[in-house]
Amino acid sequence: MTQPVRILLVDDHLLAREGVKELLENQKEFVIVGEAANGIQAIEKTKELLPDLVLMDISMPKMNGLDATKAIKQQFPNIKVVMMTVSYDITDWFEALKRGAQGYLLKNLNTDDLLNGLKAYSLDEIPMSKEMAFRIWKEFKKDGQAEESLSARELEVLQLVAKGHSNKEISNSLNISENTVKTHMKNILGKLQLENRVQLASYAYNNGIV
Incomplete structure (x- = not known):
């Protein structure tokens, strides 16, 4: 239980x-x-x-x-x-x-x-509209953030995060462990200089990743 x-x-x-x-x-x-x-x-x-x-x-x-x-x-x-x-x-x-x-x-x-x-x-889901994601993205946008620095797997994780998937759901979808998902999350946040999943979702929506 x-x-x-x-x-x-x-x-x-x-x-x-x-x-x-x-x-x-x-x-x-x-x-x-x-x-x-x-x-x-x-x-x-x-x-x-x-x-x-x-x-x-x-x-x-x-x-x-x-x-x-x-x-x-x-x-x-x-x-x-x-x-x-x-x-x-x-x-x-x-x-x-x-x-x-x-x-x-x-x-x-x-x-x-x-x-x-x-x-x-x-x-770890994100109950947020695309409109709110856009407003947040404009507030948090920083120079130098570029998805080109992300690996193919990190992009897949980012896409699923932006769709509101939990770590467990991402693990099941990509057939990787939850610990691996957490490692990817940490790397993605570091590369994009962001702090949390909400900022990641905003970034993904407004850079055409989802």
């Missing part, structure tokens, strides 16, 4: 945390292992609990979610961070991704959309 995704819930509003807990309590895919009310607590709890995923608010006292995300990703790059906020500001979207967040969910999403988004991020 697949183990549930262990979530650290970070929000300075108790009612907001209670709402998320109520939403997830009957979802066998997730278990909330801890809570924090600000960015400083989020870092401390992450060190203590080593969750699979941190569900992080942006606006909080003492330390905001963006700064906490950067600190967590620097120390624990394999722990996923998904921002959950009321903000529609696209600059918050970009800033969160720059600091290493895997995704961004709005608190006012309906229950099904919120759960589906959380499930997708936990599986």
